[in-house]
Amino acid sequence: MPRMPRRHVVRKVRKAGNEVARFLRIETTGGVLLLIGAALALIIANSPLSELYEDVRHTYIGIPDVFTLNVQHWAADFLLAFFFLVVGLELKRELVVGELRDIKKAMLPVIAAAGGVLVPAFVAVAVAWGEPGAADVWPVPVATDIAFAVAVLALCARHLPSSLRIFLLTLAIADDIGAIAMIAVLYSEPAFIPLLIFAAVIGLWVFLQARRIKTLWIYIPLGLAAWVALYEANVHATIAGVALGLATRIKPDPGEHEAPALATEHALQPFSAGFCVPVFAFFSAGVALNGEALGEFATDRVALAVVAGLFLGKTVGVTLGAYVAHRFGWGRLAPDLKWPDIAGVAVLCGCGFTVSLLIAELAFADAAQRELVKTGVLAGSAVSALIGAAVLNARSRAVRRHHSPA
Template sequence: MPRKRIVRKARQAPHEIIRFLRIETTGGILLLIGAVLALIAANSPLSDLYEQIRHTYIGIEDVFMLNVQHWAADFLLAFFFLVVGLELKRELVVGELREIKKAMLPVIAAAGGVVVPAAVAIAIAWGEPGGADVWPVPVATDIAFALAVLALCARSLPSSLRIFLLTLAIADDIGAIAMIAVLYSEPQFIPLLVFVVVIALWFFLQAKRVKSLWIYIPLGLAAWVALYEADVHATIAGVALGLATRVRPDNGEREAPALAVEHALQPFSAGVAVPIFAFFSAGVALDGEALTAFAADRVALAVVAGLFFGKMVGVTLGAYAAHKFGWGRLAPDLKWGDILGVAILCGCGFTVSLLIAELAFTDVAQQDLVKTGVLAGSTVSALVGAAVLNIRSRAVRRERSAA
């Protein structure tokens, strides 16, 4: 191969990697790889090293110290939530959530996908130690993983199905974020006031069209530290910063700041932040003793049932009620079989469900059982949802061939 061609390909490689990380299926695949590697590490001779690494403290002594697992959950995951916040702002201002009638069907479906899984989890875990704490765990949908499965298994289905899932997952995440803020935070006034001031300054600078990253990066870090010191889960800083970012481009502006930042951060979120979080959060023991304990633990089984049955029933009934009573409008090219497949797929809790499991359960043994429930429920939902969507996709291809 000529030397110039080798040099050109070497220069193109980083751009190709970034382009690959922006593909929807990539984030879900890397998330799955991170979770699988965590399970391998936790159930192999490397388990002691794995535990030692994730409980190693990093930071400045007597100033700011977190262990590796908390850095992944509190800091790296803030980038994921920043991308979610930017996408939410874009959908609210210029996207599907801007039109009330279109937005209401997936939003009401998302509400069903929060209420029913919570009710299923409470019903199954009622009376058990920790049973009252389990209900928030199965209410979340992992956007990256669900969209990745949809992209792989529903290529022949209408693009409006992806919009339905995306809108539903965003509305779902709003509920999950609100739960994290309300249930697992005891706000301290002064740091919270600092956080509000920083967000207001961010919003003001956006309104004044200030574009220097050397201003926004320190402000973003200040917002994160202030919220952490306020005893509010610091990942919410990402959502707040995303919502405070300008989403409409000015005349002559190639793209608005929200889209530019989302475009820049999405590869890092999908390729680094979420997989590392999965690696340090999904490592639970799956030996015979652990699986026996899991099978006998009603709290962990409540998570499985909430993610699979609760999401399937809640999302489907919510969408049907919205359509039946005229609160929302189902896209004309969608069938109820498509909605059922997506409803099952919404049981992929992964990222946010694992985070809530860590926040809801301080007992390590119970936390590991609940995390096993998250992994089991998400896996079953992904496999069954993929199968239903694949059947629907093949049916659509047959109909097109016959026409």
């Protein structure tokens, strides 16, 4: 049997690699992988392998006496920063050359995000009123998990306008920034010097972009420095990804094949969707759900307040915020969007997950209450994801039928 020439072998390997990358750039693929990671975590955390799972995610890795994190924090703080970098790059593109160039279109999701912070906090306090822990519960349901929400949207809204995804991304980033600001004010003391270093790194990044410097080995250390500085400043370090994405040049120069932002987004998307987000989901979603724990959860008003805040509060708050912004002319609904689309995304915003779990860890010192609240975060996120998916899927089918030839 004749041997295949080496050149053909290399071409086939490259072609296969390109096909894998293309497959991982499809948002539905990333969404499926994320949900598989979360489902596996729940299964393993409630199986005989639960002790091994806990041991692995609480194993510390890093440089001893310099910088170490456990596996769960590496996944949530470091790997997820790549996802936020891709989000920041996409948001920058929309702000500069896309739909969000119109300030009123950009303000609509921002004002909707404000409603999605205020109303869930009010609902949570109202449900838990009079219970121990009622004063601590209100920040837990204010955040939207971008990774989970975008994954569900990608799976269930394939025939809806792309502007709906931009609306969700902008809204989720805005209310996550609000939630992280709450963490900084309520539960930590931001360190001034690391924040100053972070600002200097972002400034240098912008300067290098303006000077058209493209050397990758300059930007990688700068990106790491920005992440470490923000982490040391006691600020959720994934925001470094958004900041770096927004600081990257989006418009190509004459004769330039593609601008740095587009090239970076294209290169990182498969890594983010195929590895970072599923690994994050796997190490974050593992919560023990036994019969006794579920019985306590069902009678605990503080935990149920989180469910109500995420599902009811987010649905009402986001929809009301968007409507008020549109009604009074502070924002403008994209022409291809309808209010049922916005309502579906509003329900989906109740996927609190990452930041909500983080706030629950910080807000409740009592371990038993903390576990119940974390179960509330998972339950509220699951209900919001399922009902939001059903609403968006129905809308997607209706749009497909409308545009299909008779």
